[in-house]
Amino acid sequence: MIKTRQQNVTSAMWSTNGEALGTSDLTDASNNPFGSDVFSTSVQRERLPKDVFEKLQVTLAGGEALDPSLADAVAVAMKEWALERGATHYTHVFQPLTGLTAEKHDSFFEPDREGQWIAGFSGKELIQGEPDASSFPTGGVRDTFEARGYTAWDPTSPAFIIENPNGALLCIPTAFVSWTGEALDAKIPLLRSMDALSKTAVRALRLLGDNESQGVFTTVGPEQEYFLIDEQYFYARPDLVTTGRTLFGAKPPKGHELDDHYFGAIPERVLACIMDFENDLARLGVPIKTRHNEVAPGQYELAPIFENSNVGSDHQQLTMQIMQKVARKYGLVCLLHEKPFAGVNGSGKHNNWSMGTDTGHNLLDPGETPAENVSFMFFCAAVIQAVNLHQGLLRASVANIGQDHRLGGNEAPPAIISIFLGAELEKALEAIASGEGDGKTESQTMELGASVLPPLPKHGGDRNRTSPFAFTGNKFEFRALGSSMSLAFPNTVLNTIVAESIDDLADGLEKKIEGGMDIAEAVQEVVGATYNANKQVCFNGDNYDDAWHKEAESRGLKNLKTTPDALPEVIADSTVSAFQKYEVLSKRELESRFEVWVEQYTIRANIEAETADSIARTMLLPAALRYLAILDGAEISELTAQTKDLVEGMVSALDELEAANEYPDGVEGLDLAIHARDRQLAAMAKVREVADELEGVVADDLWPLPKYSEMLFIR
Numbered sequence: 153m154i155k156t157r158q159q160n161v162t163s164a165m166w167s168t169n170g171e172a173l174g175t176s177d178l179t180d181a182s183n184n185p186f187g188s189d190v191f192s193t194s195v196q197r198e199r200l201p202k203d204v205f206e207k208l209q210v211t212l213a214g215g216e217a218l219d220p221s222l223a224d225a226v227a228v229a230m231k232e233w234a235l236e237r238g239a240t241h242y243t244h245v246f247q248p249l250t251g252l253t254a255e256k257h258d259s260f261f262e263p264d265r266e267g268q269w270i271a272g273f274s275g276k277e278l279i280q281g282e283p284d285a286s287s288f289p290t291g292g293v294r295d296t297f298e299a300r301g302y303t304a305w306d307p308t309s310p311a312f313i314i315e316n317p318n319g320a321l322l323c324i325p326t327a328f329v330s331w332t333g334e335a336l337d338a339k340i341p342l343l344r345s346m347d348a349l350s351k352t353a354v355r356a357l358r359l360l361g362d363n364e365s366q367g368v369f370t371t372v373g374p375e376q377e378y379f380l381i382d383e384q385y386f387y388a389r390p391d392l393v394t395t396g397r398t399l400f401g402a403k404p405p406k407g408h409e410l411d412d413h414y415f416g417a418i419p420e421r422v423l424a425c426i427m428d429f430e431n432d433l434a435r436l437g438v439p440i441k442t443r444h445n446e447v448a449p450g451q452y453e454l455a456p457i458f459e460n461s462n463v464g465s466d467h468q469q470l471t472m473q474i475m476q477k478v479a480r481k482y483g484l485v486c487l488l489h490e491k492p493f494a495g496v497n498g499s500g501k502h503n504n505w506s507m508g509t510d511t512g513h514n515l516l517d518p519g520e521t522p523a524e525n526v527s528f529m530f531f532c533a534a535v536i537q538a539v540n541l542h543q544g545l546l547r548a549s550v551a552n553i554g555q556d557h558r559l560g561g562n563e564a565p566p567a568i569i570s571i572f573l574g575a576e577l578e579k580a581l582e583a584i585a586s587g588e589g590d591g592k593t594e595s596q597t598m599e600l601g602a603s604v605l606p607p608l609p610k611h612g613g614d615r616n617r618t619s620p621f622a623f624t625g626n627k628f629e630f631r632a633l634g635s636s637m638s639l640a641f642p643n644t645v646l647n648t649i650v651a652e653s654i655d656d657l658a659d660g661l662e663k664k665i666e667g668g669m670d671i672a673e674a675v676q677e678v679v680g681a682t683y684n685a686n687k688q689v690c691f692n693g694d695n696y697d698d699a700w701h702k703e704a705e706s707r708g709l710k711n712l713k714t715t716p717d718a719l720p721e722v723i724a725d726s727t728v729s730a731f732q733k734y735e736v737l738s739k740r741e742l743e744s745r746f747e748v749w750v751e752q753y754t755i756r757a758n759i760e761a762e763t764a765d766s767i768a769r770t771m772l773l774p775a776a777l778r779y780l781a782i783l784d785g786a787e788i789s790e791l792t793a794q795t796k797d798l799v800e801g802m803v804s805a806l807d808e809l810e811a812a813n814e815y816p817d818g819v820e821g822l823d824l825a826i827h828a829r830d831r832q833l834a835a836m837a838k839v840r841e842v843a844d845e846l847e848g849v850v851a852d853d854l855w856p857l858p859k860y861s862e863m864l865f866i867r
């Protein structure tokens with residue numbers, strides 16, 4: 153049997169080499185795995201001296217800096233707990249600007265004077281690490297001669313254990329800073345943005361008559377899409393291994409057109425794998441709630457219950473890591489790339505975002521009482537203004553090379569950022585903005601919550617799957633994230649721009665109240681004016697429709713189609729001013745991110761282009777030539793001519809690609825990214841076009857790459 157067929161047969165005959173989880177009696181609490189690998193608040197309560205525990209909680213609640221004497225006590229308890237679980241090493245996990253998670257392991261153990269191997273772990277080691285880590289991109293923030301980078305413990309995100317068949321590792325979530333104090337990671341700006349939003353929202357809440365809330369935190373609930381394919385195909389495809397996506401592959405006769413995969417029964421091997429990684433995630437305290445088949449064959453989705461943005465973001469990184477790790481136990485590979493298969497739906501990540509007070513009130517929930525409604529309308533208006541003013545930045549926050557295959561491709565929102573409010577909320581805002589309510593009785597009716605406000609959407613109202621930014625009942629759903637992306641930056645952006653708008657609206661509100669207007673009337677005026685000034689960003693219709701693209705243009709909305717188009721928004725004046733005002737990122741820190749992300753785009757494009765060249769030249773072309781030789785022997789000139797044309801087409805496309813892969817002299821930065829997009833990726837597309845045609849012609853047993861119909865359908 154030929155090799156690929158052989159692979160199909162073995163793939164289909166999978167058997168779990170992971171150990172079966174079995175079924176346990178879940179009415180017995182001791183069988184509940186949730187949080188068992190986490191140094192959680194309850195473990196801390198159990199293990200820390202009472203006064204230490206209490207002081208730690210107060211410090212955390214107040215968001216204050218940690219007293220070093222506490223750190224020693226915490227370190228001892230954490231070490232003991234970790235050693236009991238078999239941990240030999242600890243690591244400060246952080247998120248450098250690559251968007252991935254980084255770790256460097258240190259042993260707990262050191263020899264003492266008598267040559268004994270003793271475990272130790274001090275408060276100092278817990279609080280601060282010095283991984284050096286001079287090879288991470290910094291975008292000019294750090295020169296190598298001053299290459300020192302520090303990790304700093306983030307006590308608000310709990311430590312956890314990662315197991316390996318041969319030992320365990322204590323993971324401590326940390327921030328990563330340069331010795332000059334500049335953020336080199338994704339966590340610091342996220343934490344800063346959460347602070348900024350909390351301060352401004354509490355200020356607004358005071359004006360709105362809430363005197364109890366002391367803090368507001370933002371929440372995130374991501375819905376993660378992913379593919380699982382058999383690992384034999386993965387390793388037979390250098391493009392998947394090197395770039396995460398297939399650079400070649402003809403569309404299979406069957407795709408998702410029959411809709412027979414979406415929400416279908418999850419195949420047994422896949423379900424076994426999902427259950428296994430969900431179990432690991434449960435032990436790590438990640439509250440996964442939902443699982444289902446997605447639209448594309450071989451595609452699935454999972455979603456956790458929402459958490460505060462910082463913890464949710466750390467958990468999301470962990471989720472991606474655990475999914476990829478566990479998949480291998482089942483002979484599967486988990487693909488997180490935004491577009492692993494051309495012509496087949498790609499994968500995204502919906503970012504559900506909201507804000508809640510420390511008293512348990514969701515500020516984007518219309519609520520039961522008129523007072524809650526007034527506050528809801530205020531915060532909604534702030535979000536609308538923020539999204540309108542910073543459309544470009546939001547678009548940039550979800551930009552990466554994988555996304556460029558997806559956004560606007562009728563499977564994901566377009567690159568135009570707009571807000572879906574739903575009919576009810578839009579009606580309410582229109583009524584307020586047009587002053588439709590009777591001016592004289594406004595304050596009274598606001599208090600009664602009757603005539604001024606049409607009924608507010610209580611249960612999310614209608615759905616619009618095509619909108620990039622949709623109100624869904626008690627949260628906004630930012631639907632344009634890519635499946636491989638960290639949540640940190642998009643949420644940093646959301647928090648910062650909404651903080652800015654809340655402040656702006658609060659200024660207006662304050663003036664009116666100081667001028668003697670009552671609160672309800674003042675809110676109504678502020679909300680009405682804000683909505684009128686920003687409603688061009690609101691759109692309830694079909695975002696996939698070409699007509700919308702034209703209309704959006706006439707409304708003056710930005711349409712930043714590719715990553716090189718979008719990234720300059722990261723250093724736009726409006727971005728710098730908002731991020732500086734709230735001390736989330738300085739101009740230099742923003743510039744460093746811009747530089748790193750541009751460079752990543754260019755490098756990834758180049759890796760794709762060189763991989764495509766090598767596969768086409770050393771695998772596909774030889775297969776086509778072998779086939780030509782067979783045809784020559786058969787002496788059927790029509791077949792020979794057809795194949796020969798294609799081969800010649802491939803050769804000239806390859807020449808073009810190789811020319812594009814030579815960087816032009818003196819071109820760098822964004823210009824080089826544009827070269828990568830317009831020359832390298834364009835030339836790759838041409839090579840692919842002929843290659844995919846050849847795939848349909850060359851004898852199957854000669855074709856060296858597994859085909860889409862195999863990778864997507866053999867589960």
Ligand code: ADP
Binds near residue numbers: 506627
């Ligand atoms: P939908 O079907 O509208 O997408 P779900 O209720 O299934 O709605 O929620 C989807 C995601 O939204 C889940 O990950 C959930 O945790 C998250 N979510 C729900 N409420 C909030 C909130 N207040 N803040 C952030 N995320 C939320």
Ligand code: MG
Binds near residue numbers: 375502629
């Ligand atoms: Mg959703």
